[in-house]
Amino acid sequence: MIDVGKIRAQFPLLHQKVNGENLVYFDNGASTQKPQVVIDAIAQYYSNDNANIHRGVHYLSQKATDKFEETRDTVQAFINANKSCEIIFTKGTTDSINLVANGYRSMLNKGDDIIISEMEHHSNIVPWQMCCEVSGATLKVIPILDNGDLDMDAFENLLSEKTKLVAVTHISNALGTINPVEKLIALTHKVGAKILIDGAQATPHTLVDVQGLDVDFYCFSAHKMYGPTGVGVLYGKEALLNELPPYQGGGEMIKEVSFEKTTYADLPHKFEAGTPNIAGVIAFKAAMDFITDLGISTIAKHEDTLVQYATKQLLTISGMQFIGEAKKRAALVSFNIEGLHPYDIGVLLDKMGIAIRTGHHCAQPIMEHYKVSGTARMSFAIYNTKEEIDSCITAIKKAQTMLA
Amino acid sequence: MGTIVAIQAELVEEFDMFEDWMEKYEYIIDLGKSLPMIDDKHKIEDNLIKGCQSRVWLHADNDNGIITYTADSDAIITKGIVAILIRVLSKQKAAEIAKADLVFIDKIGLKEQLSQTRANGLLSMVKEMKLYALALKDR
Numbered sequence: 001m002i003d004v005g006k007i008r009a010q011f012p013l014l015h016q017k018v019n020g021e022n023l024v025y026f027d028n029g030a031s032t033q034k035p036q037v038v039i040d041a042i043a044q045y046y047s048n049d050n051a052n053i054h055r056g057v058h059y060l061s062q063k064a065t066d067k068f069e070e071t072r073d074t075v076q077a078f079i080n081a082n083k084s085c086e087i088i089f090t091k092g093t094t095d096s097i098n099l100v101a102n103g104y105r106s107m108l109n110k111g112d113d114i115i116i117s118e119m120e121h122h123s124n125i126v127p128w129q130m131c132c133e134v135s136g137a138t139l140k141v142i143p144i145l146d147n148g149d150l151d152m153d154a155f156e157n158l159l160s161e162k163t164k165l166v167a168v169t170h171i172s173n174a175l176g177t178i179n180p181v182e183k184l185i186a187l188t189h190k191v192g193a194k195i196l197i198d199g200a201q202a203t204p205h206t207l208v209d210v211q212g213l214d215v216d217f218y219c220f221s222a223h224k225m226y227g228p229t230g231v232g233v234l235y236g237k238e239a240l241l242n243e244l245p246p247y248q249g250g251g252e253m254i255k256e257v258s259f260e261k262t263t264y265a266d267l268p269h270k271f272e273a274g275t276p277n278i279a280g281v282i283a284f285k286a287a288m289d290f291i292t293d294l295g296i297s298t299i300a301k302h303e304d305t306l307v308q309y310a311t312k313q314l315l316t317i318s319g320m321q322f323i324g325e326a327k328k329r330a331a332l333v334s335f336n337i338e339g340l341h342p343y344d345i346g347v348l349l350d351k352m353g354i355a356i357r358t359g360h361h362c363a364q365p366i367m368e369h370y371k372v373s374g375t376a377r378m379s380f381a382i383y384n385t386k387e388e389i390d391s392c393i394t395a396i397k398k399a400q401t402m403l404a
Numbered sequence: 405m406g407t408i409v410a411i412q413a414e415l416v417e418e419f420d421m422f423e424d425w426m427e428k429y430e431y432i433i434d435l436g437k438s439l440p441m442i443d444d445k446h447k448i449e450d451n452l453i454k455g456c457q458s459r460v461w462l463h464a465d466n467d468n469g470i471i472t473y474t475a476d477s478d479a480i481i482t483k484g485i486v487a488i489l490i491r492v493l494s495k496q497k498a499a500e501i502a503k504a505d506l507v508f509i510d511k512i513g514l515k516e517q518l519s520q521t522r523a524n525g526l527l528s529m530v531k532e533m534k535l536y537a538l539a540l541k542d543r
Contacts, residue, residue: 341479341480342457343457344433344480344481344482346457347429347481348429348481351425351426351429358457359457360457373458373459402429402430403433
């Protein structure tokens with residue numbers, strides 16, 4: 001058993017009143033709060049270690065570079081990558097996906113297919129639409145079943161020798177569905193295509209082993225894993241990253257520059273133009289250590305308990321409609337209440353100090369599938385409690401009375 | 405019909421009577437329920453102001469420089485605030501609407517509802533109401 005009280009004590013932000021009530025933070029799917037160790041790591045960096053990396057011969061530059069590269073090694077271990085040069089630091093998952101999609105613009109042609117799914121976040125839709133626009137490739141979409149699972153039969157039918165790339169989410173941010181990534185990857189490889197997995201919602205809750213999965217590209221964000229905003233990771237198999245053209249030009253990503261010809265740096269620097277978010281990357285290590293120390297399975301187990309409890313309690317509310325009831329779900333509950341607009345629920349809950357997410361969750365095609373304008377979503381993290389769920393349920397009932 | 409300034413003062417006085425946020429929002433919800441809905445023929449894509457979360461339809465009628473607004477929203481709280489905005493700006497002279505300083509928003513504690521992050525379409529609605537008046541005022 002974990003001591004949630006002890007964990008909560010490490011998150012200064014949680015101990016505050018919002019609109020006169022104790023804050024209940026259930027918007028972890030959007031961004032988690034940060035433990036003191038992460039905040040300290042940022043302060044420590046700017047107080048003692050700040051200098052630009054990979055450039056200076058001086059002491060501070062060396063120190064900052066070492067710490068920055070330490071995080072890369074930690075990420076490598078965290079997702080079990082083969083080499084640390086396969087870890088590219090980006091601004092976030094969106095940036096990681098754009099990096100790959102931008103590279104594929106020049107690698108695809110008319111007649112090639114890219115496959116995504118109906119449950120994707122806009123950041124795993126729009127970059128591929130842009131890629132198709134430039135390359136002439138065709139975008140195909142795996143439909144979802146009404147319970148929120150991917151239609152795997154439809155996926156198999158979409159796959160062909162024309163398929164060059166499949167880009168699918170590991171866990172849906174709007175439905176909580178855990179997709180069968182092993183199966184998706186195996187089926188994709190069978191037709192000789194590559195696959196990118198959007199792991200933004202997965203790395204905070206699930207053990208990810210990129211070698212075990214044999215995934216080609218895997219993207220995630222630090223800020224959903226108790227780490228800082230503005231830091232993300234693109235994992236890619238070394239050979240594939242070598243084939244992929246650079247994304248942005250600038251400092252750090254070059255080997256030699258002349259006006260006749262510029263040659264690019266080796267991995268991972270080829271994709272890391274410009275001065276990165278050094279403080280954020282360094283603090284991200286503290287966030288991963290925080291997760292590893294607790295144990296990702298411990299975290300997942302706690303969150304599962306909360307999802308089950310919340311589901312049971314939400315059912316005591318009249319007119320409750322769950323959106324997404326996939327066989328395997330993680331860390332969140334998405335719902336609507338008959339006759340009520342999610343926005344109204346969100347506004348009134350906020351007045352009672354409770355932060356939930358309402359709206360389309362940047363996944364409008366899913367909302368279209370369920371014919372709703374949006375949903376209300378409670379998403380959990382390691383520091384949430386059953387008592388907080390009780391407060392939220394009471395608040396929803398109060399809102400329902402007010403809106404009736 | 406009072407002036408825009410007078411109506412705003414009335415509103416501030418009314419809202420001052422509320423003891424807490426619940427009373428205030430109950431009132432807004434009631435306003436939302438009682439707002440005469442926009443005529444169905446005006447509830448069209450062209451009149452839709454897309455917020456990220458709630459949608460607002462706005463229609464304006466011009467009668468010799470006097471503008472009458474009708475509106476609707478799919479969210480009741482948004483609709484209540486729409487009703488308040490209509491009470492302040494509708495059936496006024498275009499020139500008055502265009503130059504109106506909506507000080508009441510801050511004074512009755514609804515600034516948060518009209519902020520960017522709310523993404524409820526209300527901020528765009530105020531802009532649209534003013535733009536319509538601005539386009540008419542010099543004719």
